[in-house]
Amino acid sequence: MQEIYISASIFLKVQKEQKEMKQILLECLPDETAMAVLNDGVLTEFEVERPHETSLVGRIYAGTVKNSVPSLKGLFIDIGEKKNAFLRLNNWPQHRKKPTVGMSVLVQVIKDSTDTKGPLVSGEVSLPGRYAVLVADTEYIGVSRKIEEEAERMRLKQLGEACCPEGCGLIIRTAAREGNEEAVKREFMHLASTWKIIERRLRIEKAPALLYRGSDLVVRCLRDYADMETEIIVDDAETEKRLLSVNQSEQVVKSENIHLYEGAVPIMKRYGAADSIQQLFKRQVNLPSGGSIVIDYTEALTAIDVNSGSFHANGMPHGEVAYLINKEAVPEIARQIRIRGIGGIIMIDFIDMDHDWQKENIVKRLREAVLSDKVKTVVCGMTSLGLVEMTRKRTAYRLEHVYYDTCPCCKGSGLSVSAESVVIWIHRELKMRRRMGNFQSSLRIECHPAVARLLQTEEEQHRLHTCFHVKPIIKAREDMAFEVFSILSE
DSSP, X not given: OOOOOOOHHHHSOOOOOOOOOEEEEEEEETTEEEEEEEETTEEEEEEEEOGGGOOOTTOEEEEEEEEEXXXXXXEEEEOSSSSOEEEEGGGSOTTSOOOOTTOEEEEEEEEOOOXXXXXXXXXXXEEEOSSEEEEETOOOEEXXXXXXXXHHHHHHHHHHHHHOOTTEEEEEOTHHHHSXXXXXXXXXXXXXXXXXXXXXXXXXXXXXXXXXOOOOHHHHIIIIIOOTTOEEEESOHHHHHHHHHHHHHHOOSOXXXXXXXXXXXXXXXXXXXXXXXXXXXXXXXXXXXXXXXXEEEOSSEEEEEEEOTTOOOTTOOHHHHHHHHHXXXXXXXXXXXXXXXXXXXXXXXXXXXXXXXXXXXXXHHHHHHTTTOSSOEEEEEEOTTSEEEEEEOOOSOOHHHHHOOOOTTTXXXXXXXXXXXXXHHHHHHHHHHHHHTOOOSSEEEEEOHHHHHHHTSHHHHHHHHHXXXXXXXXXXXXXXXXXXXXXXXX
16 A cells, blocks of 8 residues: 655655765763764764773673573673673573683673673674674674675675684675775774784683773774764864874775864854754654654663654544654654663554554664664564564663763652652651650651641641641751651750
8 A cells, every 4th residue: 555645844844954964073071072973964873981981892801600500591700890790601602612610711791780780791702893793703704685786795705705814704794885995805804803812812811801892982983983975073182183093094084074173162062963962861852743752761671652742633634644753753763762872672652553554664664764773673563552562782871871870869760759748757757756655745847848838737737736736846948858857856
């Protein structure tokens, strides 16, 4: 069945045309480096790196097996970090001997530690590059399925075979098709030499030891996000010099496209990224049509709800309206998931649609939208309840965890205690004191002003007198938290 289209003037708001350009902004502060990628002026990627909070994901260690846990089907590995890492046996190559306690093993971090758990590691070790991924302990040379031309696949495969070290394989990425042959070959050889260094350190270093750290954000922005026409703007002179040096050897972008920004206005604000970055911490994301998506985080999963909001149907059937808003929401959902660093199970509640072909098309569009995500993302499909299931590999903390701590008052519940509840707590405290026998008839209650107002009502005064035979002095204190109170003897 064919899709139904309406005039863009009806569905979308008129937007200013922007120069078609890909820009990478680098803001370098003493304790933080932030990278924003703008495509046609729209924020499509955002990453933050702090020296004391650097992710361990991608690092390669020589570790020592500390103990085996059959019930968890895994092993705890000492890699020299604060917490022992955990190795699931299904992440250990089947053709290799199963690790035993006391054995030294080569592992790579695939998930950072949490407050309660150490990092998750894998025995399947790889080195990612812009054009290829070097995979240890295999001799397979693979080429991305997106490269369909047989001649091009053969050319890249032969190039990989010539550069790949013994005992290793290569997964050649789609970007290799667009890359300069010399640049592609240079990266293949760089990955090979890096692996040889890791092997040499493995023979020399005593476990636990860090063997490979990986590139920092400055280098990754060049290797992973830039192309020849990308403009890179950085606000630090030393970082600019470093970028120019790396680019000179790898030739990723035109050297004249790397600029130093020296303006007084912060670089993110100057180039229009600051407002978009701030929006990433809001629960609701507005769509141009008037609809919106709402993102909620739970321990088990992330829930995303699509709403029609202020969309004006103009007499269109509900089914068409729902389909149009859902179509508009799909690329924004994919963008928000990627930029916010959302991982794990994701459930999306699209607006109910009338036809199966509409539902199938939305799922298809979502699968296409997540193809550009560098993190493994799988769209499972739509459930019988109309919810779309998807998963995204957890590789780092969510962006919100970088900038926000758990509220010390609500402990992350997001709910505020009511004044009525605090009054009940006061009742409970009075009752307990009375039973303990140290009850005073002359009391002073200090509490938040909102609680004080409720205690001072005629009804509450009567209740205190009837139940506890007291008429306490109520003192409102602005400096007290809502749920905090004191009961003092006069």
